[in-house]
Amino acid sequence: MSRRRIGQGKFGFTVDRSQHSSLNELAKLIDWMPIDQALGVISCSAKGKPAWPPMALFNAMLLSIWYDLSDVKFTEALDDRGSFRRF
Secondary structure, three states: OOEOOOOOOOOOOOOOOHHHOHHHHHHHHOOOHHHHHHHOOOOOOOOOOOEOOHHHHHHHHHHHHHOOOOHHHHHHHHHHOHHHHHO
16 A cells, blocks of 8 residues: 655745644644644555545645635645645
């Protein structure tokens, strides 16, 4: 079973503004371990492309619901917003 790796969230030469993001504060408040363990039982097929990590997909679903984004708008926001990638 293979899983994709989430890439680099920022360049090494950028200014770190992560302490100002409300998503970072929210991520610190939530205990992700029980959720990750519950999602860990989801398996992927041995065929085809590697699957995305279930926790990353869960976080993406949360962001799209909280910000009321369609799939297309969410992918644009994910490309544009570092706070979405870090969350």
